[in-house]
Every structure is written in structure tokens, then in C-alpha cells.
């Protein structure tokens with residue numbers, strides 16, 4: 001039996017119908033990118049208001065595309081954390097209303113757990129219009145086609161989060177943060193650098209495209225390797241962003257197209273190298289030979305290529321979700337919700353959103369000491 005899932009944690013209003021086997025029966029995403037683009041980042045108030053406008057049509061479209069009525073659902077899954085509280089609230093309230101009205105169980109899902117397990121999603125044949133895996137075909141070493149076995153190391157790279165996890169099983173208690181960013185998330189760094197360079201929003205795909213035309217070795221800029229110690233599973237990207245800002249501020253004229261492309265290539269090279277070396281090193285240290293790359297930045301072609309090559313060299317299997325499952329979507333939420341329901345879990349109508357993940361954090365933002373493992 002399928003689950004109806006709702007996701008509204010940031011700037012995508014999404015709904016999907018998914019089974020506990022990870023079969024996607026429908027996957028509808030309404031993006032707010034155009035609304036936030038003039039500000040170069042997500043504006044929480046605008047996000048919440050647009051979720052209110054979009055959510056009912058998006059949920060209806062998900063049921064229509066699945067060709068199933070609400071009555072056929074096993075339950076309603078919703079992202080309740082982490083995210084922008086005003087944005088989360090819209091999805092949570094609608095999910096509660098639907099669950100109460102239809103007499104279905106409600107189940108809350110952590111957005112980070114959903115990203116980490118998105119690799120288990122499979123489109124039902126004939127129902128997926130996404131055109132397959134996109135950039136995966138650009139890799140010379142292909143990621144594994146089949147889903148991974150546990151345990152695996154999860155490298156979650158998105159606009160709001162950047163962290164390495166030990167994933168021993170699908171339950172959130174089996175997922176352990178090994179290290180995270182101390183400041184900006186990597187997607188946030190892409191977005192801020194693109195904003196500094198006047199390139200537009202969101203910055204990740206723009207820098208990804210421009211970098212292919214540039215040459216990092218021609219860029220006349222010193223970029224620090226952030227948290228360069230290979231053995232540390234922690235990241236830091238704000239220094240890198242500041243170095244680009246200083247470079248732009250010290251220039252006596254605007255950058256040419258070619259200089260911009262070189263600068264993007266240099267920035268992307270430093271970022272992808274640090275992500276790849278830490279992911280591989282972490283897998284080796286924990287003696288795990290499977291890595292899952294997840295989150296919106298997993299769409300980055302250089303990251304996929306470098307990680308794929310590094311994994312092949314180190315005899316590590318790399319698993320990457322299909323492109324449409326990397327960026328925010330409700331199918332990943334539905335999968336986790338379906339697993340929880342199957343395990344007998346559910347939430348009551350007192351459910352309320354919270355900005356923090358349920359996964360215990362070991363990395364403190366800023367310069368504080370790492371917390372001890374829980």
C-alpha cells in the first residue's frame with residue numbers, strides 16, 4: 001500500500017505517492033526559485049506564503065498522477081524537521097488535515113534522513129517523466145545501479161546541510177553524524193559565491209556550467225583549502241567564500257567572462273576536492289566500502305566525476321540517487337514514512353515542526369569543541 005508524502009521545508013512545495021519498496025507512483029515538485037532569485041537566497045516569509053498557494057494543487061496533482069484516491073493511501077508522511085519553521089508548518093498542517101479527514105495515520109519524517117535514503121527510490125515503469133539519471137551518463141566510472149547495502153557512509157551535500165554520516169540501517173537511531181560543516185553548507189557557498197560574482201540564483205548549477213568553460217590554473221586567485229586536514233570529517237566553506245569576496249573587491253575592473261569561468265573552475269575544484277577526499281578517507285577509517293552521495297549538490301558534475309574516480313581507485317562502491325531524487329522532493333519523504341509506518345510508528349495530531357534535525361549532531365557551528373558521541 002502506498003503513502004502520500006508532503007515536503008515544504010524550504011523552497012520547494014512537493015508531494016508524492018510512494019511504496020515501502022521505494023517505488024515512486026508520482027513525484028510532483030513546485031519550485032519557488034523564480035520568487036527568491038531577486039534576493040539571491042531563500043526569503044523565509046516568501047517561502048511560507050508560496051507554500052500556502054501551491055500546496056493543495058501539488059497534493060492533488062500527486063494523487064492524480066498516481067491515479068489513486070486519498071482513500072487508497074496507507075498513511076500521510078510529512079517533513080516536520082529540519083527547515084524553516086514557517087515553511088514546514090504549511091506541510092505539517094495540510095498533512096494533519098488530510099490524515100484527520102481521511103482517517104489515515106500520520107507520520108513525521110526528518111528531511112536529512114529522507115535525503116540519505118533517497119538512493120533507495122525507484123520510478124515505477126512508465127510513470128517517471130524525469131528522463132533518467134542525467135549527469136550520471138557523463139561519468140566514465142558509473143555509480144552502482146543497484147541500491148546499497150548497509151552500512152554505508154552518507155555524504156549529504158545540500159543548500160542547508162553538509163555532513164558525513166555512518167548509516168547502519170534505515171532507522172534514524174542507526175544513522176550517526178560523523179562530522180558536519182562548521183559554518184556554511186556547501187550549496188550555500190555555491191549560492192553566495194554566485195551572488196558575489198553577479199551570476200544569479202541558485203548558484204550551484206550556474207557555477208557548475210561556467211566551470212566547464214574555465215581553467216582553474218589560469219585563475220589569479222589564492223583559495224584556501226577549507227578544513228584541509230584529511231582525517232577530520234568536518235568542513236568549513238565560509239573562508240573560501242570570503243577569499244572570493246576579497247578577490248572581487250580588490251579587482252580594479254569587472255571580471256571578464258573568461259576570468260569568471262576560471263574563477264568558478266578554481267572555486268569548484270577546491271570544494272569538490274575537499275568533499276571527495278574527506279568522504280573517501282572517512283569510509284576507509286570506518287572500514288566501510290560503500291558511499292552514498294545525496295542532496296542538491298550531488299547534481300554537480302565535477303563532484304560526481306571526482307568522487308566516482310576516487311571510489312573506483314579505492315575499491316569503494318559509489319551510489320548516487322537519480323537526479324530528480326537529489327534535490328528536494330517528497331518521494332524521499334514518502335519512502336521513509338512508509339518504512340516507519342511498516343515498523344508500526346506514527347505521530348498524533350499534536351505534531352509540530354521544529355528547525356532542528358533529530359540526528360544527534362557532533363559538530364558545533366563556529367569554533368566550539370566537537371560534542372562527544374551519543
Ligand code: KG4
Nearest residue numbers: 158159160187202204296297299300327328
Ligand atoms: O537539496 P536541495 O535541493 O535543497 C536543500 O535541502 O538545501 O539543494 C539545493 C542546493 C542549492 O544550494 C543549489 O545551488 C545546489 O543545491 N545545487 C548545486 C547544483 N545543483 C543544485 N550545487 C552545485 N552544482 C550543481 N549542479
Ligand code: ZN
Nearest residue numbers: 111115158328
Ligand atoms: Zn534538502
